[in-house]
Amino acid sequence: MQATTKSPPAGTMPARPRKERSENAARRRGQLIAATTKSIVENGLARTTLATVSAASGLSQGVAVFYFANKEKLFAEVLRHHYELYERLWVSALAQAGDDPVRQLAALIRADFDPAACNQEALIVWYAFWGEAKARPRYAEISDIHDSRHSDAIRAACARLLIEVGRSQEEADALGAGIEALTDGLWHRIYLSHGTMSAREGLRLAARFVANIFPERGERLSAEILGTAQEA
């Protein structure tokens, strides 16, 4: 460390405006979460250390501890961050779908294969954490909270859709579970296949299967999922 020019020439220009402080913290946290994600994708969770995060962020190891207290909490925030991106996606898709349960269900399924949620990076993060979830209550809890909200949304849409055609709540729950299983399983294949299966193909398969399952609304649902439905 050599002498750096001490004080700026007294003038104005505080290259850093007002709310600098609090904004800075949020920025740093985001930066560290992104760097941790990058390291998990490149090295796996087990080989992601404060050193790899520090290298990916360009910051020192101390910063991560300063903003997240310890490595475990940083990791938990990474998981939460990815779930929140996903949740924002499907919640807003659902909101835009309006009142029609067919469109609602289609929106939820489409969201699952939106490249913003269903991409290698996100899948690697999810699987990395799921793999350790049974040994880390903190990870399991975060997954639970978000998964159950998504479950509820799917089941609610299924219930409205099926009750319209005179089926029971029990059938709606089973159907919801099946749709979730189908999308989870397609994620699994997208994750493990080395780029062989894309999110786009996942969506097509999902549409195809779901169409078979809802005889009464299958065609319309499938069209809505694929985005080929004509506007009303």
Next chain:
Amino acid sequence: MQATTKSPPAGTMPARPRKERSENAARRRGQLIAATTKSIVENGLARTTLATVSAASGLSQGVAVFYFANKEKLFAEVLRHHYELYERLWVSALAQAGDDPVRQLAALIRADFDPAACNQEALIVWYAFWGEAKARPRYAEISDIHDSRHSDAIRAACARLLIEVGRSQEEADALGAGIEALTDGLWHRIYLSHGTMSAREGLRLAARFVANIFPERGERLSAEILGTAQEA
């Protein structure tokens, strides 16, 4: 260690027969794989060390290295072991199903929810390794080999079944992918739900969905999956 009776009473019966030596190696390997599995279930993969394996096996740390060269190779053998148990299960189920593609497909689906394959212990091991698979080519390779054999079996059964009723190979492949996604997704739910969902319920859901998907053979397939088909 106190005095143990030195030589056996000269008679026949050498409490340890001939191949003692080579059998010993197989026994030890099995013992170490079981101990590693136990530690992964209890501590997670990341916190499974040679020390936890040694504690679980009652052997010294050195033995694990002696029989498996290093920790990574021991872990790889654990993954392989679980895949082999699973593969033996579905291969023999398939063999017993005879020539009827409906029974073959049912047998494959039933095997996926057989408690011998689909239990918390096995799921924890699988998810632990899948979580690291993208960062460890060795794990990815083992998964690939076994997954693709299973895929092929499912697709073959689907093809025979669908071609019987005049559908195309393309449809059979899509259907196979869908069935696999469904079972993978149900595994996912069984794994992450804290015992809320059992293998038995998974099987019921799978039967229900698959029945909807094969209009021509759905009823029979469903009955075969649930084991409620009457004998011919």
Next chain:
DNA sequence: AAAATTTATTTGAGCACTCAAAGAAATAGC
């Protein structure tokens, strides 16, 4: 200058793996 933030260094625990030696079983020599 006082407080807040960032960077750099130190520390001590825990890790995989080594290795020399001991123990046990199989084989050979008498």
Next chain:
DNA sequence: GCTATTTCTTTGAGTGCTCAAATAAATTTT
């Protein structure tokens, strides 16, 4: 049949390294 020799197993303290976390130092902001 008995002992000596060799081969195979097992042990566990030891080695060097990596890591998370703590601490200290420097820098910036107010």
